[in-house]
Every structure is written in C-alpha cells, then in structure tokens.
Amino acid sequence: MSAAVTVEVGLGERAYDILIGPGLLGRAGVEIGKRLPGTRTAIVTDQNVAAAHLDTLTESLAASGVTPAVITLPPGEKTKSFDALQEVVDGVLAAKLERGDAVIALGGGVIGDLAGFAAGIVRRGMNFVQLPTSLLAQVDSSVGGKTGINSPRGKNLVGVFHQPKLVLADTAVLDTLPLREFRAGYAEVAKYGLIDRPRFFDWLENNWQDIFAGGPARIEAIAEACRAKADVVARDEFETGDRALLNLGHTFGHALEAATRYDSARLVHGEGVAIGMALAHRFSSRLNLASPDDAARVEAHLKAVGLPWRMADIPGELPNAEALLGFIAQDKKVQRGALTFILTRGIGQSFIAKDVPTSEVLSFLKENHPA
Amino acid sequence: MSAAVTVEVGLGERAYDILIGPGLLGRAGVEIGKRLPGTRTAIVTDQNVAAAHLDTLTESLAASGVTPAVITLPPGEKTKSFDALQEVVDGVLAAKLERGDAVIALGGGVIGDLAGFAAGIVRRGMNFVQLPTSLLAQVDSSVGGKTGINSPRGKNLVGVFHQPKLVLADTAVLDTLPLREFRAGYAEVAKYGLIDRPRFFDWLENNWQDIFAGGPARIEAIAEACRAKADVVARDEFETGDRALLNLGHTFGHALEAATRYDSARLVHGEGVAIGMALAHRFSSRLNLASPDDAARVEAHLKAVGLPWRMADIPGELPNAEALLGFIAQDKKVQRGALTFILTRGIGQSFIAKDVPTSEVLSFLKENHPA
Numbered sequence: 162m163s164a165a166v167t168v169e170v171g172l173g174e175r176a177y178d179i180l181i182g183p184g185l186l187g188r189a190g191v192e193i194g195k196r197l198p199g200t201r202t203a204i205v206t207d208q209n210v211a212a213a214h215l216d217t218l219t220e221s222l223a224a225s226g227v228t229p230a231v232i233t234l235p236p237g238e239k240t241k242s243f244d245a246l247q248e249v250v251d252g253v254l255a256a257k258l259e260r261g262d263a264v265i266a267l268g269g270g271v272i273g274d275l276a277g278f279a280a281g282i283v284r285r286g287m288n289f290v291q292l293p294t295s296l297l298a299q300v301d302s303s304v305g306g307k308t309g310i311n312s313p314r315g316k317n318l319v320g321v322f323h324q325p326k327l328v329l330a331d332t333a334v335l336d337t338l339p340l341r342e343f344r345a346g347y348a349e350v351a352k353y354g355l356i357d358r359p360r361f362f363d364w365l366e367n368n369w370q371d372i373f374a375g376g377p378a379r380i381e382a383i384a385e386a387c388r389a390k391a392d393v394v395a396r397d398e399f400e401t402g403d404r405a406l407l408n409l410g411h412t413f414g415h416a417l418e419a420a421t422r423y424d425s426a427r428l429v430h431g432e433g434v435a436i437g438m439a440l441a442h443r444f445s446s447r448l449n450l451a452s453p454d455d456a457a458r459v460e461a462h463l464k465a466v467g468l469p470w471r472m473a474d475i476p477g478e479l480p481n482a483e484a485l486l487g488f489i490a491q492d493k494k495v496q497r498g499a500l501t502f503i504l505t506r507g508i509g510q511s512f513i514a515k516d517v518p519t520s521e522v523l524s525f526l527k528e529n530h531p532a
Numbered sequence: 533m534s535a536a537v538t539v540e541v542g543l544g545e546r547a548y549d550i551l552i553g554p555g556l557l558g559r560a561g562v563e564i565g566k567r568l569p570g571t572r573t574a575i576v577t578d579q580n581v582a583a584a585h586l587d588t589l590t591e592s593l594a595a596s597g598v599t600p601a602v603i604t605l606p607p608g609e610k611t612k613s614f615d616a617l618q619e620v621v622d623g624v625l626a627a628k629l630e631r632g633d634a635v636i637a638l639g640g641g642v643i644g645d646l647a648g649f650a651a652g653i654v655r656r657g658m659n660f661v662q663l664p665t666s667l668l669a670q671v672d673s674s675v676g677g678k679t680g681i682n683s684p685r686g687k688n689l690v691g692v693f694h695q696p697k698l699v700l701a702d703t704a705v706l707d708t709l710p711l712r713e714f715r716a717g718y719a720e721v722a723k724y725g726l727i728d729r730p731r732f733f734d735w736l737e738n739n740w741q742d743i744f745a746g747g748p749a750r751i752e753a754i755a756e757a758c759r760a761k762a763d764v765v766a767r768d769e770f771e772t773g774d775r776a777l778l779n780l781g782h783t784f785g786h787a788l789e790a791a792t793r794y795d796s797a798r799l800v801h802g803e804g805v806a807i808g809m810a811l812a813h814r815f816s817s818r819l820n821l822a823s824p825d826d827a828a829r830v831e832a833h834l835k836a837v838g839l840p841w842r843m844a845d846i847p848g849e850l851p852n853a854e855a856l857l858g859f860i861a862q863d864k865k866v867q868r869g870a871l872t873f874i875l876t877r878g879i880g881q882s883f884i885a886k887d888v889p890t891s892e893v894l895s896f897l898k899e900n901h902p903a
Contacts, residue, residue, distance in 0.1 A: 315625070320653060
C-alpha cells in the first residue's frame with residue numbers, strides 16, 4: 162500500500178478527492194472502481210505520456226475488469242484546438258460511452274484541459290477522472306474544474322467549468338520529467354505561498370531541495386498546494402471574485418508568453434508565471450504597497466531553484482514596453498476595459514487590484530525592460 | 533405597452549424571467565438593458581429569421597444605445613454542427629465580448645441550441661439571451677438551459693447546460709410561421725398537459741382554435757407550457773431524474789425522425805413527438821397501465837388540430853419494426869443497456885418506466901406498423 166495523502170475539494174455535490182502519492186497510476190483501477198463502480202472508460206493521452214505510462218494504467222484497469230478505449234493525440238499546446246476537441250468527442254462517442262461513464266485524462270495540463278472539456282460537453286457532461294503526470298498539472302490544472310482549448314484569438318478562451326470525480330496525482334511519475342519542466346511546475350507551488358500562505362513560503366525556502374529530490378516533502382508540497390487552490394475554488398467556483406487571486410503572476414506571465422509567441426524554447430508557462438510573480442511583487446513595491454525586501458526575497462528564491470525571475474532571463478529579444486502593455490490589455494482578465502492585477506502587501510498578502518492605471522504599468526515595464 | 537405575461541424560472545442564482553406577449557422584439561433593447569445594463573451583444577440568427585426580424589431587433593437595441601455584432605448562419609438542422617459552433621465562437625471573440633456581455637439568439641430551436649452552446653463555452657460562460665421565433669422554441673428549447681449541436685453519431689450528443697439571463701417570447705412573430713411549423717410546436721404544448729396537467733389538456737381541447745388564431749389563449753398556452761417545463765426543470769436541472777418526463781413522446785418520436793433520415797419533408801421534430809405521444813399512450817394501454825379511452829382521446833385531439841398521430845400518417849415507406857427498435861436502442865436515453873420509456877396511467881399521469889422489455893416494444897411496433 163502506498164502512503165497516499167487525500168485532499169478533499171469541498172464543492173458540495175461536486176466535491177471530490179485528490180489522492181497524492183507514489184504508485185497511484187498502478188492503483189487507478191482500484192481507486193476508480195471504488196468511486197465509480199461499473200464505469201466504462203476512455204483514456205485521453207498524448208504520444209509521449211502514452212509511451213511512458215499507458216501500459217501501467219491499462220494493466221491496472223484490466224485488473225479491475227475495465228477495458229478502456231484509448232485516444233492518443235500529438236503532444237504539445239497545439240493539441241488544445243477545436244480539431245483535437247472534435248477528435249476526442251468523436252472517440253468518446255464511438256466508444257458508446259454514456260453519461261455515467263468516465264473520460265480519463267492521462268497527461269499534463271494540455272491533455273487535462275482538453276479531455277475535461279470533452280467530458281464536459283459529451284452528452285452535456287460525463288464523469289471525468291484526472292491522472293496528471295506533470296507537477297504543473299498536479300498542483301494547478303487538476304484542481305478547480307477549469308477546462309478548455311485555445312482559439313486563434315487567444316489561449317484558453319473556450320471551455321467550461323467541469324469538476325472531476327477523482328484526481329490521482331502519482332508523485333513517482335514526476336521523476337520522469339525533464340528538470341526544466343519540474344521547475345516550471347514548482348513556480349505554481351510557490352505561488353500558493355505568495356498568495357495567502359506565508360508560512361508555506363517559508364517552508365518552501367527551507368525544503369525545496371527535498372521536493373526536487375523526491376523526498377517526503379514533495380508529497381506534502383503538492384498536497385498543500387492542492388489544499389490552497391481547493392480553498393480558493395470552494396470560495397469561488399465560477400471565478401466571480403476571489404478566484405482571480407490564483408492569477409498572481411499570470412497577467413505579466415501571459416503577456417510574456419504571448420510576446421515570445423508561445424515558443425517553449427524561450428519560455429514555458431510556469432517560467433512566465435515565475436517572472437510574472439517576481440514582477441508583481443516588484444510592481445507592488447514600486448506602488449508603495451509592499452516592502453522592496455519582500456520582492457527581493459521572492460526573486461532570490463526563484464533564482465535559487467533555477468527559475469527565471471526577470472525579463473532579462475528570457476533568451477532572445479522582447480518587444481518594447483508599449484507592445485508588452487498591448488499584450489496585457491488583450492489578456493482575458495480585462496473587465497470592461499479596466500486593467501485588473503493581482504498585487505501584494507507582502508509575502509502571502511496578495512489581493513485583487515482593479516483599475517490599475519495603464520500609465521503606471523507602462524513606466525514599470527520600461528524601467529524593468531532589459532533592452 | 534404590451535400586455536406581457538412573466539414566467540419566472542426558479543433556479544436559485546441562475547433564476548431568470550421569460551416574458552411572453554406580442555411586440556417584445558421591439559422592446560428587446562429596453563428589457564435587456566434593464567437586466568444587463570451596459571452589456572455589449574452579439575446576435576446569432578439565420579438567414580430566414582434575419583430577413584423577417586433582424587431590423588426590428590437591431591433598431592430596438594440601437595434605441596437603447598447598443599450596437600450588436602451580427603452572426604448570420606444558414607437555416608436548418610445542419611447548422612447544429614461543430615463547424616457552425618466554431619464560426620459563432622470566433623464571431624463572438626472577434627467582437628471582443630467579455631464574460632459579462634451577452635450572446636443573443638434570434639431564431640428557432642437550432643439557433644437557440646447553437647448560440648446557447650457558444651455562450652456556454654466562450655470564456656467558460658457568457659451571458660445569454662433568447663428571442664425564440666418559433667412556437668417550439670418558445671415552449672421548449674428556451675426553457676431549461678439545454679444547449680448543443682449534433683454529431684454524425686446522433687442528435688444533440690454534444691452540448692452544455694447553460695441558462696439564459698432572459699427569454700423574450702414575442703407571440704406576434706408566430707403569425708409569420710408556416711401553419712405546419714406552428715402545429716409541430718403545438719405538439720410540445722399539448723405534451724405538458726399529458727405529462728402532469730390534465731386540466732391544461734382539457735383546456736387545450738376547448739381552446740386550441742384561439743391559440744392557432746392568435747387570440748389571448750395563445751399567450752396563456754405558451755405561459756402555461758413554460759410554467760410546466762420550468763417546474764420540472766427547477767426540480768431536476770441536470771436531468772438526473774424527473775426531467776426525463778419531458779421526453780414523453782420523444783423515444784418513439786426520435787426513432788421515427790431517425791428512420792425518416794431527418795427529412796423534414798416527411799417528418800419534423802414536433803410531428804415525431806405528436807406520433808410518439810399517441811404511441812406512448814397506446815403502448816401504455818396495451819400494457820394495461822392506462823385506459824384505451826385515454827389513448828383515443830389523445831389521438832382525437834392531435835387529429836383535430838391537424839397533426840399526424842400514427843405511423844401511417846408519415847408519407848413514404850418506414851423501415852420494419854425490428855429496424856425501428858434498433859433506432860430506439862441507439863437513442864441516448866438508453867442507460868447501461870436498459871430501455872427507458874415515459875409511459876402513462878392516463879391523461880396527465882405520465883411516469884418514467886425503466887427496464888421496459890424489448891420484446892413488448894417489438895410486438896407493439898409490429899401491431900402498429902402501417903406495412
């Protein structure tokens with residue numbers, strides 16, 4: 162038996178468990194069977210993840226008497242498209258699954274977002290189970306029910322809220338991740354400390370090596386990140402208020418991702434969030450909301466774990482400050498024309514700031530621009 | 533001022549009003565402005581409806597200071613496709629609408645289902661306003677939040693539950709409908725009497741001429757049908773139980789629609805429901821659940837208003853009974869292999885019957901087959 166930790170996401174009749182621990186992929190058949198007895202399933206995955214983990218999952222399901230349909234897609238962000246959505250929807254319907262049956266996402270954030278969206282719209286909502294295989298997906302995309310695809314007009318512009326019935330976060334599969342990808346996921350772990358858990362951030366500063374090494378701190382860090390996100394989501398499932406706090410670092414981060422044309426050789430999402438969080442703290446200090454010491458502390462921690470923390474850390478040239486502001490204004494977190502930012506009064510004291518003056522953002526971007 | 537009747541759909545924080553009366557299209561700007569002040573809008577419509585009613589709507593919105601984007605699609609069931617969905621989603625994003633803005637459906641059930649689905653998935657859910665222009669859409673598809681498109685594998689297999697913020701049912705626009713289409717919509721009005729409102733069915737038997745003629749009974753009939761559906765939906769928003777009662781007549785009806793390859797020259801949805809309701813009553817009588825007098829009464833009323841009521845009323849040849857049973861088994865109302873039917877103990881006494889024996893259905897279809 163694995164020593165799995167359980168985090169309950171308290172959403173009333175949509176409540177579900179996240180199990181976190183090593184070896185859960187091999188226990189998937191048992192854990193799914195406990196919660197969804199008699200269910201039939203379709204696994205959605207990508208070619209890379211399938212090569213590494215699909216056999217473990219199908220054998221585990223087979224041992225519980227379940228023979229899944231399997232839908233395998235190309236890896237990468239381009240798979241979050243209308244075409245891939247249509248392919249998954251058709252695959253699930255071809256398997257003749259019914260509402261009470263389950264779509265299983267085996268993969269990172271792209272697969273989870275896509276498979277969850279398909280599960281949310283086939284027969285107006287089927288059961289959904291997530292087996293996130295990246296650190297980012299385990300702490301972020303597997304909690305909260307956001308699903309979706311990209312549009313040529315922007316990322317994640319099309320989707321639904323659809324909660325899973327169960328999440329199995331197998332912490333051992335993370336050992337197969339490239340270090341750069343693990344680090345990028347770690348940025349989202351640190352984010353929860355910076356939002357409203359200052360003691361968690363302290364703990365991360367002292368324990369990050371063990372998290373990277375795969376010691377007991379890894380399970381605890383993932384569990385605490387999931388608890389933190391679950392708390393926010395339970396307060397605001399449909400993002401009408403507090404949930405926006407989860408966007409700490411994302412307004413600057415998304416703009417940098419767009420500015421580098423989503424070229425993962427230059428910047429991946431978690432790295433954009435890392436730089437974005439550092440900038441959000443520095444910007445808050447510039448607006449005299451927080452101490453510059455806190456901004457320095459965030460920067461030092463990101464640097465220590467090997468994450469980029471300033472625009473100058475992005476390889477290649479960036480568009481100028483005016484163009485970056487343009488990317489910020491295009492971001493979907495604009496409401497009725499006003500700029501909304503997550504700012505902070507210090508470590509673990511972030512808040513939603515509406516009507517942030519465009520001129521302040523522009524000056525700040527100019528001061529911090531590497532060119 | 534029009535004498536509009538208001539029906540409130542009681543869904544807690546998703547509650548909304550249906551306004552029913554003549555001339556509401558010309559009051560759309562005012563009524564939308566009251567409930568969604570400052571909203572921007574995109575109208576989704578089809579070419580036929582646009583020719584008849586788009587100017588009235590855009591002038592009404594303009595008088596309230598709103599300049600809508602307009603997305604016009606080809607008329608007909610083929611528009612409930614992934615391609616059309618993608619076109620609407622892109623049109624709404626191109627208009628740079630935000631979550632708090634509104635997608636307006638101006639048209640019949642196809643446009644309502646498609647536009648509602650798009651509104652449900654753009655930015656994970658935007659405001660949605662329905663202006664149903666057919667009787668069927670006013671009494672059925674505009675109440676209850678079901679949205680969706682068809683798949684090559686079946687009708688309405690892909691969609692979401694997404695409640696509108698407001699429905700404006702302009703009873704005067706129904707005068708522009710072809711009589712056959714009005715009649716088909718009337719079948720769904722009669723359905724509510726047959727489900728659980730026996731006195732409403734009595735009243736319809738005595739007042740149907742005035743409903744067709746456009747007298748005060750038309751407004752009252754639409755309002756009562758909306759109230760009836762709203763009651764069921766409020767009890768079971770996500771169709772886990774009682775809501776299945778709304779499928780009275782639909783299991784046989786869908787099979788007949790599929791058997792005639794959705795050829796509207798032979799059978800439209802409401803006509804399929806009419807025959808399906810008559811068959812459901814006759815089948816219930818054959819199973820000794822209801823009196824044959826009730827089945828005869830249903831058949832007589834459908835015949836009186838000019839609706840088809842038996843398989844022999846469908847022009848052209850039908851597949852044999854075994855093939856019809858195959859279409860029934862393919863229908864999405866099959867749960868884990870068991871046949872579910874809405875049967876009845878008499879007028880206004882319908883109930884959900886699970887595990888109806890296939891052999892009984894087959895014998896019944898053979899006895900009632902025109903060949």
